[in-house]
Amino acid sequence: MKLLTLFASLFFSTFSLAGDKIYDESRDRHIPIEVSHPIESEHCNEAQKCSVAMLSAGYGVSHTKYAFLSKQLNQLGYMVIAIGHELENDPPLSVSGNLYETRSENWKRGAETLDFIKRRLASTYQKYNFNDLLLIGHSNGGDISSWLANTGKDYIDTVITLDHRRVPLPRRKDINVLSIRGSDYPADDGVLPSPGEAREYSMCVTEIPKSRHNDMSDYGPKWLKDEINRVVENYLNSTGCRINS
Template sequence: MALLSAGYGVSHTKYTFLSKQLNDLGYMVVAIGHELENDPPLSVAGNLYETRRENWMRGAETLDFVKHNLAPTYKKYNFNDLLLIGHSNGGDISSWLANDGKDYIDTVITLDHRRVPLPRRDDVSVLSIRGSDYPADDGVLPTKNEAKEYGICVTAIPESRHNDMTDYGPEWLKDEITHVIANFLNGTGCRVDS
């Protein structure tokens, strides 16, 4: 079971390349758009960790709600070993929920999220795919020692752009993203970048 969280300003329907790949790997995917039409815009200045916190908390509550409300209906899927995958702000939301200590999260995959620290947990597998045009905030990515201790995989894709990690992106980038994810989920490797 996978919960896919869209990036801010991107429709949850614009990640079909990820949904298709995860479906092919046996996952049921629920794609979630976290913004409502009447939501105020996310802040772009100041301490973004503080000013966007409410958005991430609400998004994490949404993921928790979806998990608990779909599990009784789709009993053949394992809702107790969830894969959370999110792009940009959706990756921040996924990381926020995983940092909340929920025991039903097995794997977190982020695509160029930038604000919320990746979970440092022994019981959660973590992959973060990084673009090349924007850095993550301090403390978001693990140190080399943390990556080794917790088995966190951070992989940068050269010449990739943050806003291209959707269906709108070039084919070579979508192919590279799905290749990295497949290797990670199949346990066949992780290209770790320092």
């Protein structure tokens, strides 16, 4: 019976609400989401709420293609809401001009989507803590996460980015920050903290040697996914920037 219960829990964690959409009437947007629950979700209750992570995909990558990361966060006790930000009728991501200016509409729209989903699902999942969110995003999804974190919202506890390149990480003492960097592309000036800022705001930046920006999803090699998971787990389970143990 215990084995059956464990199997059911694992199945529910991986596949709950797969392929669902949530409708934002104010913007007429049907937003794709995939919700996966912590392995021991039966321990979540209104008195002791479980943690929530909102995962934003890289541009052109499906939000369902970060299962390696969602499963890891489920094992760490998080409910993960993976979000597809780009809809068919959205304008393409700009590739010319001052990219911070020409892409800001995309990031602003994505931040509004995160805020909307937070507000909508908090009443649905009352056994989960939406007031201390983990925002995690790859590439453009990391830019979206950083954009929201820079708007002054008080419900963000932690931001983790996977090689985002354009939007400055939040410099706030009330938000924990980890940025995992690839080896092939640099971030724009001002995106990452200076050594002094990293100390002042306890921000962590770590590069994974020989890693590629475009490999930080389910499509990437196993060694890289394992290393990303190791860094994320060590960071979330520690205090400060002890992520290499």
